[in-house]
Amino acid sequence: MTQKKGSLVCVGTGMQLAGQITVLAKSYIESADIVFTLVPEAYTERWLKKLNGDVRSLQGYYAQEGEVKNRRNTYDEMVTAILTEVRNGQNVVCALYGHPGVFACVSHLAIEQAKEEGYNAQMLPGVSAEACLWADLGIDPGSCGHQSYEASQFMFFEHKPDPSTHLLLWQIGIAGEHTLTQFNTCSDKLQVLVEHLLQWYPVDHKVVLYEAASLPTQAPRIERISLSLLPQAQLSGITTLLIPPSQTLTYNEAVLTKLGITAGDLG
Ligand SMILES: C[S@@+](CC[C@H](N)C(=O)[O-])C[C@H]1O[C@@H](n2cnc3c(N)ncnc32)[C@H](O)[C@@H]1O
Numbered sequence: 001m002t003q004k005k006g007s008l009v010c011v012g013t014g015m016q017l018a019g020q021i022t023v024l025a026k027s028y029i030e031s032a033d034i035v036f037t038l039v040p041e042a043y044t045e046r047w048l049k050k051l052n053g054d055v056r057s058l059q060g061y062y063a064q065e066g067e068v069k070n071r072r073n074t075y076d077e078m079v080t081a082i083l084t085e086v087r088n089g090q091n092v093v094c095a096l097y098g099h100p101g102v103f104a105c106v107s108h109l110a111i112e113q114a115k116e117e118g119y120n121a122q123m124l125p126g127v128s129a130e131a132c133l134w135a136d137l138g139i140d141p142g143s144c145g146h147q148s149y150e151a152s153q154f155m156f157f158e159h160k161p162d163p164s165t166h167l168l169l170w171q172i173g174i175a176g177e178h179t180l181t182q183f184n185t186c187s188d189k190l191q192v193l194v195e196h197l198l199q200w201y202p203v204d205h206k207v208v209l210y211e212a213a214s215l216p217t218q219a220p221r222i223e224r225i226s227l228s229l230l231p232q233a234q235l236s237g238i239t240t241l242l243i244p245p246s247q248t249l250t251y252n253e254a255v256l257t258k259l260g261i262t263a264g265d266l267g
Helices: 023-031 042-051 070-088 105-116 131-136 149-156 188-197 227-232 251-257
Strands: 009-012 034-038 055-057 092-094 122-123 146-150 166-169 208-210 223-228 238-244
Touching: 009 023, 009 188, 023 042, 023 092, 034 042, 034 070, 042 055, 070 092, 070 105, 070 223, 092 105, 105 122, 105 146, 131 166, 131 208, 131 238, 146 149, 149 166, 149 188, 223 227, 223 251
Parallel strands: 009 092, 009 122, 034 055, 034 092, 146 166
Antiparallel strands: 166 238, 208 223, 208 238
16 A cells, blocks of 8 residues: 655654754754644744744644633644644644653644554654753652652542652643643642642652753752642743652562562662
């Protein structure tokens, strides 16, 4: 079967202007017929426009001033815009900030749809907020493991954090927002989250509000506060919450016994 004309490549631009994109992602952007993009600030969009003459922002699909719009509709419309051009036989790139497939559904939905219709479609990885967080905070997540959840999903479902690992809560700025129409949370919802977390963490446990820098001239936001103060904290659409471990790792005696070793053998 001959491959249909038209293709889709979803790439990440990284978190910081121009410097965190891979060579491969940049070359796809340069050679694409059309580049759809969703990046959080104007500098990166302007930079993309220097790389390719047909860059189209997806930003306009979000609710505009005074409009109430479910984000599911927004994402469907973005996917339709991308797929329309793929079906027109264009080689389309979708350039999203960070990693295009980390806490970002549009790329996954568009690739799935394009493949289903018989087009070539793939995703290239990018530098995510999480990758920047480990670097800026000097933490190796492998030292004791980590868990990562979308903050609202963490609240709505029976997720169990392990207090001996790092816990990341993404989209903390819209924690508990169930209507998919608002872009903020409130102190009452954050208080519910804090009370939920108190099952596993002490009230004065220090948590980190993290925001990676988007320009090379900026410093990241790394603000340590007590868990109890989260409801009063200043949060935005780019804040990620890191909850460091409150307990040390404990040995799994049952598995050690099966392996014929003891904790002392582990050094
Ligand atoms: C829709 S997700 C997009 C994540 C993105 N695809 C990535 O690879 O990092 C948005 C969430 O990512 C995190 N995020 C986005 N920008 C950030 C930044 N500059 N610093 C820290 N976290 C950020 C926040 O948790 C935010 O609510």
